[in-house]
Amino acid sequence: MSTPSTSPATPAAETARLADLTTMHVGGPATRLVTATSSDELVAAVRAADDAGEPLLVVSGGSNLVVSDDGFPGTVVLVRSEGIAVESADYCGGAFVRVQAGTPWDDFVAEAVRSGWAGIEALSGIPGAVGATPVQNVGAYGQEVSQTIAQVRVYDREQQRIRTFFPVDCRFSYRHSLFKETSHRGTGRYVVLEVAFQLEIADLSRPIAYADLAAGLGVEQGARVPLADAREAVLEQRRRRGMVLDPADHDTWSCGSFFTNPLLRPAEHDALVARAAALLGPDGPVPPRFPGGTDDSGAELVKTSAAWLIDKAGFGKGYGLPGPAALSTKHTLALTNRGHATAADVVALAREVRDGVQQAFGVTLVNEPVFVGHEL
Structure with missing residues (x-):
């Protein structure tokens, strides 16, 4: 380029x-x-x-x-810059593919599956463009883009020059990156121009890491399946949750997952379990617990489910119907526009859900989408 x-x-x-x-x-x-x-x-x-x-x-x-x-x-x-260029492809080094920032993400995933490039098939059906994926470190069903990104080429607004970042420079973490945390004059300092991916050349997917996805495929977690099968299974999971865009389906008039899954210290998760027992009964459901990596100091973190917290705090599927803004009828983690919502309507619902979860469980949910011109 x-x-x-x-x-x-x-x-x-x-x-x-x-x-x-x-x-x-x-x-x-x-x-x-x-x-x-x-x-x-x-x-x-x-x-x-x-x-x-x-x-x-x-x-x-x-x-x-x-x-x-x-x-x-x-x-x-x-x-609206689009294009996919294969710079090298062999079984030893894999496929090194450079993609323009405006290329629709799912178009790229579909091309990867057709071409026998493994590593992003679990990210099928995610809306948006390739250039946005490293900013948020987009992830789903056990995969994140940081696992396959080799380079991110950007325009640095502060230095007024083009720069190339390698993964070690990107500060990738759960739904976060250097590109998300740095700003210039109120908006992002770095404008992504293109992203290079290093993908495995294979007929089979990466190991299936997500339990529901494995169940849908009829395999054990950790199994590998044909790439096309993995993609279709992911799309099916996303369709059931209203996470594949459909202009006729207001459950997809959303930003996808509106809140990130909370990362807690073990003691904080223990406190959450105690609050859940007090609210839901000692024999009631227990907040999910997943490995959450470590914080900057190296301390262990625990990940729990934002969708679980929202549901158990009293905000079930379809909460807020008939609208103008409501939770999806398919997934509690998606805030949706039922056809005539304003931004103020969406924010009011988001605040109600966030504050309700905080009051019930002592956990403050963090919004995943970026707010422009207003705050949550």
């Missing part, structure tokens, strides 16, 4: 309503919309907005944004 020329043409500006560019279907107007169809155009558009001192918001698939009803008072750059 060539470095942008010194003075590439800046794409023409348009107007847009951000509700039309996000999967939650909320958000007011953008002052200015610029569509970038290449890395060069993306850099030029971002640089032009920064040079003009305008607020900047970069949008690709719009699947992880909740934009305020007031919209965005600045330039919105819509990332």
Whole structure:
């Protein structure tokens, strides 16, 4: 991929309503919309907005944004750069594949499955674009993109230059990265231009790590199955949870999982278990407990289920119906727009759920989508 020329043409500006560019279907107007169809155009558009001192918001698939009803008072750059390039492929080194930031993520996963590249098949059906995946360290069903990312090529707005980050530099952790935690003038410092992946060349999937997925496939956890079978099983799991976009299904008018699964210290999880017993009875259900890795100091962490906490705090599937905003009828972790919700409606429901869980269990849920122009 060539470095942008010194003075590439800046794409023409348009107007847009951000509700039309996000999967939650909320958000007011953008002052200015610029569509970038290449890395060069993306850099030029971002640089032009920064040079003009305008607020900047970069949008690709719009699947992880909740934009305020007031919209965005600045330039919105819509990332539409697409392309998948295989730089090398052999059984020894695997497939080294470079993907443009605007490429729809599931298009890339489908191509990987067709081509016999293993490592991202469990991430089938996730909405959004490739460039957003390292920012959030997107993951599902036992896989995360950080497991296969080899390089992330970005435009550094602060230094005004293109840089390449390797995995060790990205500070990947659960639904987090360097790109998510650093900002410049109020929004992300780094604009992802392309992502390179190192994938295994194989007919079979990576070991199936998720119990429900293994059950759906009729195999034991840890088994490997044909890539196409793994992809279809994941898509089926996601469809049942309303996590595959369908314009006719308001359960999919969402940001997917709205809250991250809490990471707790062991003592905090013990306290959660005690509160659950007091609320649900000593013989009642027990909060799930999964390995959560370690914190920055190396201390052990425990992961529990946000969906479990939401449900047991009294917010079941479909809570809030008929709307305008409600929990999905298929999965308690998805907050949905029933067709005419505003951003304020979504935020009000999110606050009710977050505060209800905190009151019931003493755990404060953290939103996964990014809020623009307002806060939770």
